[in-house]
Amino acid sequence: MDIKRNNLQIKRTLQQQILDVLPVIFDFVLLLIQIFYYTAEAIFRKIVPASLAPLKEELVLVTGAGHGIGRELAIKYASEGAAVILWDINEKGNEETAKLIVNNGCRKPYTYTCDVSNRKNVLEVANKVKEEVGDVTILVNNAGIMPTHPLEKHTEQEIRKIMDINVLAHFWTLEAFLPAMKANNHGHIVALSSIAGVVGIPNLVPYSASKFAVRGYMEALTDELNWNSYNQIKTTVICPFMVNTGLCKKPFVKFENMLNLLEPKDVAEKIVLAQRSGIAECTIPNYLLTVNNFTRLLTPKVAQKVKTFFESGVHSDL
Numbered sequence: 507m508d509i510k511r512n513n514l515q516i517k518r519t520l521q522q523q524i525l526d527v528l529p530v531i532f533d534f535v536l537l538l539i540q541i542f543y544y545t546a547e548a549i550f551r552k553i554v555p556a557s558l559a560p561l562k563e564e565l566v567l568v569t570g571a572g573h574g575i576g577r578e579l580a581i582k583y584a585s586e587g588a589a590v591i592l593w594d595i596n597e598k599g600n601e602e603t604a605k606l607i608v609n610n611g612c613r614k615p616y617t618y619t620c621d622v623s624n625r626k627n628v629l630e631v632a633n634k635v636k637e638e639v640g641d642v643t644i645l646v647n648n649a650g651i652m653p654t655h656p657l658e659k660h661t662e663q664e665i666r667k668i669m670d671i672n673v674l675a676h677f678w679t680l681e682a683f684l685p686a687m688k689a690n691n692h693g694h695i696v697a698l699s700s701i702a703g704v705v706g707i708p709n710l711v712p713y714s715a716s717k718f719a720v721r722g723y724m725e726a727l728t729d730e731l732n733w734n735s736y737n738q739i740k741t742t743v744i745c746p747f748m749v750n751t752g753l754c755k756k757p758f759v760k761f762e763n764m765l766n767l768l769e770p771k772d773v774a775e776k777i778v779l780a781q782r783s784g785i786a787e788c789t790i791p792n793y794l795l796t797v798n799n800f801t802r803l804l805t806p807k808v809a810q811k812v813k814t815f816f817e818s819g820v821h822s823d824l
């Protein structure tokens with residue numbers, strides 16, 4: 507009798523264990539199918555690119571629009587038919603960008619002078635934008651600075667300024683514009699990181715930290731939006747190699763034919779293309795992300811050697 511009861515008990519525990527493990531097996535099989543599906547989709551999309559998101563109904567805000575990549579981004583978005591809002595701390599530069607857009611025969615952009623590192627200023631100017639223009643649907647966090655010298659030569663004030671402009675400013679513009687995007691479940695957030703946010707670069711220790719931070723918060727934000735079913739708010743983080751805007755003061759490049767300084771107009775075109783294609787993260791040029799992902803699989807010493815082989819970077823600006 508006891509043996510029979512014992513056998514029944516064992517049978518029940520076995521059944522229970524199988525029942526416990528079934529959902530895990532189900533999840534795992536589902537994961538394998540998803541891995542296969544999304545890999546196939548990525549390969550397919552390399553051959554047949556996705557159709558580009560239209561821009562005509564969009565209201566694009568570009569920070570740091572008074573010079574360099576920001577200026578070219580504003581010109582590109584305006585030429586594609588979007589309504590454009592230009593923000594810069596430099597009023598003159600901003601007005602010059604606006605003039606270039608109008609001279610191109612595009613809609614007159616809206617210009618605002620704003621220090622993006624100042625939360626109060628950002629929220630005030632954002633309220634003006636909402637009253638005078640409307641809800642921003644594409645936010646491009648582009649403004650940035652790049653002091654370039656050895657770590658011990660960076661002052662406390664400078665390090666704080668790098669973080670304030672390159673990272674914290676993004677949180678203030680998100681605070682201002684994300685709620686409307688959420689209310690409409692529609693929008694796109696674009697953030698400028700850098701190749702210095704993919705690999706650490708000497709003479710750019712605080713800058714690299716700020717650009718890694720941009721990639722980090724953008725990844726977390728993307729997941730948070732998806733978790734909360736804001737599936738029509740897209741994100742794109744861009745990591746360009748060095749660009750010929752003057753920001754990068756003393757660049758050096760080993761293989762000039764293969765990897766030379768990029769032109770801001772080309773970079774802006776690639777950024778708009780990435781945003782309209784819904785790409786979550788890319789480097790410019792594209793292959794640098796693949797090279798980085800691959801070398802990170804190898805030992806740290808090998809990764810270091812690959813980095814040394816490319817030998818590009820910046821000299822101190824002091």
Ligand SMILES: NC(=O)c1ccc[n+]([C@@H]2O[C@H](COP(=O)([O-])OP(=O)(O)OC[C@H]3O[C@@H](n4cnc5c(N)ncnc54)[C@H](O)[C@@H]3O)[C@@H](O)[C@H]2O)c1
Nearest residue numbers: 570572573574575595621622649650700748749751753754
């Ligand atoms: N130039 C490069 O080599 C390079 C490479 C990778 C990434 N990036 C990133 O691209 C972005 C644009 O760089 P860029 O080369 O066009 O720089 P840039 O210096 O040519 O232009 C930056 C613009 O931002 C504005 N700005 C600076 N501080 C501001 C503030 N507090 N509030 C509002 N506006 C402010 C400036 O007035 C300027 O008009 C930056 O985030 C930079 O880190 C640049």
